[in-house]
Structures are given as structure tokens and as C-alpha cells.
Amino acid sequence: MISYLKGTVAAIGKSGNNRSILILEVNQIGYELQVPPRLLQQLPEMGEPIQVFTHQQIREDHILLYGFASAAERDLFRQLVSVSGIGAQMALALLDTLGLPDLVQAIITGNTRTLCKTPGVGNKTAERLALELKNKLKQWRQDAGLVIGASTTPSPAIQEDVEMTLLALGYTSAEVAQALHTLSQHPQLAKTTNAEDWIREAIAWLSQ
Numbered sequence: 001m002i003s004y005l006k007g008t009v010a011a012i013g014k015s016g017n018n019r020s021i022l023i024l025e026v027n028q029i030g031y032e033l034q035v036p037p038r039l040l041q042q043l044p045e046m047g048e049p050i051q052v053f054t055h056q057q058i059r060e061d062h063i064l065l066y067g068f069a070s071a072a073e074r075d076l077f078r079q080l081v082s083v084s085g086i087g088a089q090m091a092l093a094l095l096d097t098l099g100l101p102d103l104v105q106a107i108i109t110g111n112t113r114t115l116c117k118t119p120g121v122g123n124k125t126a127e128r129l130a131l132e133l134k135n136k137l138k139q140w141r142q143d144a145g146l147v148i149g150a151s152t153t154p155s156p157a158i159q160e161d162v163e164m165t166l167l168a169l170g171y172t173s174a175e176v177a178q179a180l181h182t183l184s185q186h187p188q189l190a191k192t193t194n195a196e197d198w199i200r201e202a203i204a205w206l207s208q
Contacts, residue, residue: 002065004053005031009046019089022067024052033067034088036096038178042069057088066092073100079140083132085125094118097177102184104141107133117177161195166202179205 007026015021020037023030033052044050052067053074066088068074073095080091094103097118106114107130115126159180166176179202183189189198 002054002056004051004071005033005067006049006051007031008049009043011046012040012043022052024050024067031065033065034092035067036073036092038096038099039067039069064088068095070100075140076100076104076137079133079136080129083129085128090118090120090125093120097174099181102181104137106130108137108141110134117173119174158193158195158198162198162202165195165199166206169203171206175206176202 005024005026007024009022010025010030011023013021015034020035020040022033022035022040022043024033025031033054035052052069053071054068055066055074055077057064057066066074066077068077077088077091077095080086080094081088094115098106098114102114105111110130112123112126112130115121115129116123121129162180163176166179167173171179180198182205183198183201186201189201192198
């Protein structure tokens, strides 16, 4: 089992099925890793060193490597794929759409609405995730010393207004979810209950 790789970024791109691929060169060997799209945005310049935590999946016809920015992300991925009906692609989509803190919090609190923001995740899948992983993730979060910071996520009513407005403007569900996740880290928005403020900030972030 390969736990992590330290090397330099040789190439990034998309596979034929639109999966995000990182080629990491380690001691003159290029390792192909499938990664969450958000990891590609965090990579250093080509040729710069980086450490990527990995999960190795061995099948009869080939070996797959998945890469993550942290050991916690990698370990959460393993928890997700242990659930019946959750494959590697859906686990990556959950991590990419929600991010580790919000994903863990949503599962522990049984927030199926948040989980369903991930493309391909329906109510039944979200309920199964919460049911099977709630207690496991509570203990894992405690053992790992994972601190979930306070969130400034808007109230359900405001969030619904923001989502409906952005979807009407042509943004995808994944883009909207990522915008709300990013804005939830901005403490200045915690003081406003005005949906227009959230919409304006979301559009500004999405237009970058």
C-alpha cells in the first residue's frame, strides 16, 4: 500500500471521462493519480515539490491511485467508499463539492440537504451515508483531532434564495455549493441576514 508520494508536478489534465488527473514525478517515475478537482487549484508551479496522500485500488485488470491534499481527506475518502453504493467517483465528488469540514459536519448532523448538493447524490444515498457513518465519523473526528470551525452558512431560507437565484443565472449546482462553502469562511457575512449580500458576494467569487 502506498501511503503518500513526495515529488514534483509533471503534468495536470483531464482524462477521457473528464476526471482530474495529476502526474507526479517521483525519482524519475511518473505516477498517475486521480484527484478531486479542487486539489488541482492548490498545486504549486510545475517542477515544484509537493506531498500527496494516496489511496491505492487494485483491480484484476489495473491499479488505480487516488491523490489527496491531506491524510484526513484520504482517510475520509476510505470511510465514504466503505458505504454500500458509494464508489470512488461519488466519494471524490462529495469531497470536491463540500470540502472535508462541511462534509463531515453534514454526515454527523444528518444534513441530507447539504449532502444532496453533490451531483449524483440523492436523498436515499444521503440518508445511507448519515446512517452508516454518523457514529464512525464522530469517533474518527475525535481521534484525528479534527477541528470543525464555526460556520457562517446562511439560514435555510436565505440559502434557498441564493441557490435559486444563482441557478437561474446559469450556474451549476456544484458551482453554487462551492461558492457557498467558500463564503461561509468569511466572518463578515455572519452579521448579515440579507440574501442580496450573499448573492452579490457569490457572483463576485464565481466571476473570478
